[in-house]
Amino acid sequence: MPTRVSSTASPSTELDVAGALLALLRDTSTEPRPDPQLEALTLAVAADLPVLLWGEPGIGKTAALTQLAASLDLPLTTVIASVHEPTDFSGLPIVGDDPSEQGVPMAPPEWAVRLVRAGRGLLFLDELSTAPPAVQAALLRLVLERRVGTLVLPPDVRIVAAANPRSSAADGWELSPPLANRFVHLRWTHDAEVVVRGLGGVWPRATLPRLAPEKLAEAVDVARRAVCGLLTARPALVHRLPSGEALRGGPWPSPRSWEMALRLIAFATAAGVSRDVLSQLVRGVVGDGPGLELLAWLDRMDLPDPELLLADPEGAELPERGDRRQAALEGVVEAVARRPERARWDAAWALLARALESGAPDLVVVPATTLAGLRREDWDVPASIERLAGVVSLSRRADRAGDRVAAAAGAGAGR
Amino acid sequence: MRPDVKEPGLDLEKLYAARLHAVRVRPYLATALFALHTVESRKVPTMAVDRHWRCYVSPAFVDRTPVEELAGVWVHEVTHLLRDHHGRSDRVARERGLTGSGERLRMNIAADCEINDDVFGDGLPRPEGAVHPEMLGLPEGELMEDYLRQFQLGPRTRDAGWLDCGSGADGLERTWDLGADGAEGLSAQEQDAVRFRVAQAITGRPGSTPAGWRRWAEEAFHPPQAWRELLGAAVRSAAYGSGAGDDYSYGRPSRRSASVPGAVLPSLRRSPPRVSVVIDTSGSVSDAELGSALLEVTAISRALGGRRDLVTVLPCDAAARIVHPLCRAEGIPLLGGGGTDLRTGFAAALRARPRPDVLVVLTDGQTPWPAGRPACRTVVGLFPRARRFRSWNEDDPDHVPAGPPEWARVVDIGG
Numbered sequence: 001m002p003t004r005v006s007s008t009a010s011p012s013t014e015l016d017v018a019g020a021l022l023a024l025l026r027d028t029s030t031e032p033r034p035d036p037q038l039e040a041l042t043l044a045v046a047a048d049l050p051v052l053l054w055g056e057p058g059i060g061k062t063a064a065l066t067q068l069a070a071s072l073d074l075p076l077t078t079v080i081a082s083v084h085e086p087t088d089f090s091g092l093p094i095v096g097d098d099p100s101e102q103g104v105p106m107a108p109p110e111w112a113v114r115l116v117r118a119g120r121g122l123l124f125l126d127e128l129s130t131a132p133p134a135v136q137a138a139l140l141r142l143v144l145e146r147r148v149g150t151l152v153l154p155p156d157v158r159i160v161a162a163a164n165p166r167s168s169a170a171d172g173w174e175l176s177p178p179l180a181n182r183f184v185h186l187r188w189t190h191d192a193e194v195v196v197r198g199l200g201g202v203w204p205r206a207t208l209p210r211l212a213p214e215k216l217a218e219a220v221d222v223a224r225r226a227v228c229g230l231l232t233a234r235p236a237l238v239h240r241l242p243s244g245e246a247l248r249g250g251p252w253p254s255p256r257s258w259e260m261a262l263r264l265i266a267f268a269t270a271a272g273v274s275r276d277v278l279s280q281l282v283r284g285v286v287g288d289g290p291g292l293e294l295l296a297w298l299d300r301m302d303l304p305d306p307e308l309l310l311a312d313p314e315g316a317e318l319p320e321r322g323d324r325r326q327a328a329l330e331g332v333v334e335a336v337a338r339r340p341e342r343a344r345w346d347a348a349w350a351l352l353a354r355a356l357e358s359g360a361p362d363l364v365v366v367p368a369t370t371l372a373g374l375r376r377e378d379w380d381v382p383a384s385i386e387r388l389a390g391v392v393s394l395s396r397r398a399d400r401a402g403d404r405v406a407a408a409a410g411a412g413a414g415r
Numbered sequence: 416m417r418p419d420v421k422e423p424g425l426d427l428e429k430l431y432a433a434r435l436h437a438v439r440v441r442p443y444l445a446t447a448l449f450a451l452h453t454v455e456s457r458k459v460p461t462m463a464v465d466r467h468w469r470c471y472v473s474p475a476f477v478d479r480t481p482v483e484e485l486a487g488v489w490v491h492e493v494t495h496l497l498r499d500h501h502g503r504s505d506r507v508a509r510e511r512g513l514t515g516s517g518e519r520l521r522m523n524i525a526a527d528c529e530i531n532d533d534v535f536g537d538g539l540p541r542p543e544g545a546v547h548p549e550m551l552g553l554p555e556g557e558l559m560e561d562y563l564r565q566f567q568l569g570p571r572t573r574d575a576g577w578l579d580c581g582s583g584a585d586g587l588e589r590t591w592d593l594g595a596d597g598a599e600g601l602s603a604q605e606q607d608a609v610r611f612r613v614a615q616a617i618t619g620r621p622g623s624t625p626a627g628w629r630r631w632a633e634e635a636f637h638p639p640q641a642w643r644e645l646l647g648a649a650v651r652s653a654a655y656g657s658g659a660g661d662d663y664s665y666g667r668p669s670r671r672s673a674s675v676p677g678a679v680l681p682s683l684r685r686s687p688p689r690v691s692v693v694i695d696t697s698g699s700v701s702d703a704e705l706g707s708a709l710l711e712v713t714a715i716s717r718a719l720g721g722r723r724d725l726v727t728v729l730p731c732d733a734a735a736r737i738v739h740p741l742c743r744a745e746g747i748p749l750l751g752g753g754g755t756d757l758r759t760g761f762a763a764a765l766r767a768r769p770r771p772d773v774l775v776v777l778t779d780g781q782t783p784w785p786a787g788r789p790a791c792r793t794v795v796g797l798f799p800r801a802r803r804f805r806s807w808n809e810d811d812p813d814h815v816p817a818g819p820p821e822w823a824r825v826v827d828i829g830g
Contacts, residue, residue, distance in 0.1 A: 249648075321450060323447075323450040362435035395432075401436045
């Protein structure tokens with residue numbers, strides 16, 4: 001009774017209180033936080049490549065798309081694929097007066113017309129994997145050819161699709177290899193820490209990559225050198241359909257996906273994003289193995305040019321990290337082996353001595369041994385070799401340890 | 416045991432001589448060993464790694480340990496990182512709800528067991544007191560996750576504190592850790608790149624590396640897929656081929672047509688796939704294997720079609736013991752048994768009216784196959800057979816039965 005009285009007496013007040021509570025719940029703030037997967041998504045969308053987000057339902061794919069649309073200043077159109085019919089994407093056949101003369105036009109749905117009228121937007125096709133095959137087929141034409149019925153989507157419309165991983169849905173969908181090959185596959189995961197902090201009232205705000213106009217030419221150059229260099233060295237990687245049944249529905253290397261990788265490297269270079277982001281993107285188009293090889297190739301391109309190092313050994317800047325420094329030194333020794341000249345040989349010794357002064361000595365040992373083997377009879381030992389005395393004693397110490405192990409093993413076997 | 420009051424400085428030459436020895440006897444680990452960033456720390460009992468590939472070293476430990484044993488510790492520590500023991504520890508802790516430092520100590524011990532049974536020897540002496548599965552009464556050659564199930568902290572593990580391998584081994588932050596923001600750490604992508612280079616070095620020369628490392632290299636970036644997932648993928652894509660499945664058709668007008676005059680709309684027709692399971696066992700397949708495979712197939716086809724009367728099972732003789740009760744319990748129609756020749760099984764399955772859309776054959780592969788492609792899609796679930804079960808012909812002892820034919824999708828079913 002009292003409830004009824006109060007609700008009839010002041011209905012607006014009740015709703016106002018509820019509204020106030022809702023407003024309080026909505027009152028959240030954001031904090032800057034690097035988010036590699038959102039950066040990767042932004043870059044792929046900027047590069048105008050179709051993206052397929054693989055993620056469990058309910059982990060914030062839609063929220064991420066909302067943020068992306070806001071930051072790119074594009075209106076977001078979400079289409080839940082599984083509740084639509086194929087004609088919603090391929091167009092409705094309209095029977096006119098004289099079909100045999102004029103044909104049957106395929107009328108586009110209203111959302112597509114609005115999108116074309118706006119001229120720009122972000123189209124998000126959700127729940128791709130639970131839609132029936134005919135809907136998926138119609139959708140793929142939309143994603144790949146950008147056509148809805150007779151309408152062609154303007155170039156400023158970007159498309160992102162989302163699907164649930166096959167393992168999590170028994171009625172999930174298998175991508176056929178040619179289709180899988182056209183997408184940038186991104187795995188979408190949630191970070192428990194981010195979710196907890198978000199529910200506590202502070203959501204992350206990712207700083208999105210911006211392309212630097214002055215870096216464009218350089219970016220194209222880097223991308224072309226990386227992809228062409230790798231594929232020249234490893235022609236087997238140009239086209240390789242995975243042997244495993246389940247791997248074919250994911251990213252795999254083909255001329256098409258290498259072209260996508262090239263575009264993504266150029267965008268990543270121009271935007272100056274981290275290698276982690278680039279790694280997700282490259283592995284998302286050509287697969288893990290070839291993607292990692294491409295990244296290793298990029299790493300090697302980052303190493304200082306051996307010829308530059310040999311030209312100025314005393315002023316040379318060597319990489320700090322041990323494995324990269326060793327790779328740089330081995331590159332130098334290889335360069336000397338390719339064109340053995342007295343001056344280059346001396347310069348390489350000076351370089352090794354410099355490496356010894358500024359870093360761990362053990363990684364100088366192998367290059368030094370190789371370099372010593374390159375000596376010609378009429379070449380005198382350079383003065384800088386004195387500075388390498390530490391390497392010799394280190395190497396001897398390791399030799400002795402090896403001898404001790406061998407002796408112990410021999411004694412053990414003799415017993 | 417407290418270190419002496421007079422603490423020595425870190426003998427870097429000895430430490431690096433040990434690393435050089437390690438690189439010489441384990442050349443495939445060179446990249447990883449050189450990528451470690453050395454940090455002198457007096458809080459570490461011996462040597463320890465963190466998840467950012469820093470290696471903390473106690474000067475006193477280096478001082479009292481022979482070079483060859485130090486080399487073993489280098490390899491041991493880098494192995495924790497290569498095999499992602501910290502990430503796996505975190506996952507295990509989450510999955511099994513393991514909390515507390517005692518559990519983390521168990522993870523460290525289990526990880527040590529996984530490493531120590533194949534990392535030492537062949538130039539690297541096993542350090543005194545290093546944990547070995549044998550000491551806990553466990554078999555060799557298992558993974559950390561398996562060891563973790565098999566022992567508890569107790570008298571046997573009392574001396575296992577030989578190495579506190581740090582957060583890189585068990586995921587628990589230590590007081591000496593420099594953390595994510597500290598200098599010289601490796602990013603996730605850089606760690607992957609190092610792992611990839613090591614895996615490539617191992618697969619490049621498979622003859623000289625221990626089996627444990629070869630297995631790691633093969634699985635580092637392509638973990639083997641569970642057969643359930645593969646079988647599901649094969650059955651689903653076979654069932655979703657044309658002529659089967661839940662799809663739109665123009666065969667009958669849609670009910671929505673009334674609201675769109677002049678347009679022809681397709682309607683959703685449900686034509687679930689009919690699945691026939693042919694079971695050939697020749698007496699050598701275990702009931703458990705067969706039962707789980709059969710249940711898997713029925714579960715998948717039920718998810719596709721929703722009706723169990725569409726699944727039929729056709730046993731070949733010996734399987735009756737397990738197949739009959741299973742079919743009764745699941746309400747699956749049972750066709751009459753055929754001979755032990757799989758070809759009669761194929762023929763019988765295809766004779767059925769209406770004809771099946773998908774044929775799933777569960778077999779150990781020791782059988783003649785039909786000469787031609789059957790009229791429906793075929794998925795073969797292949798049980799692995801040990802050599803002694805192979806059929807053997809007195810007149811032709813070298814005879815190897817032909818594998819499944821090209822036109823079938825083959826999934827290896829094991830464990």
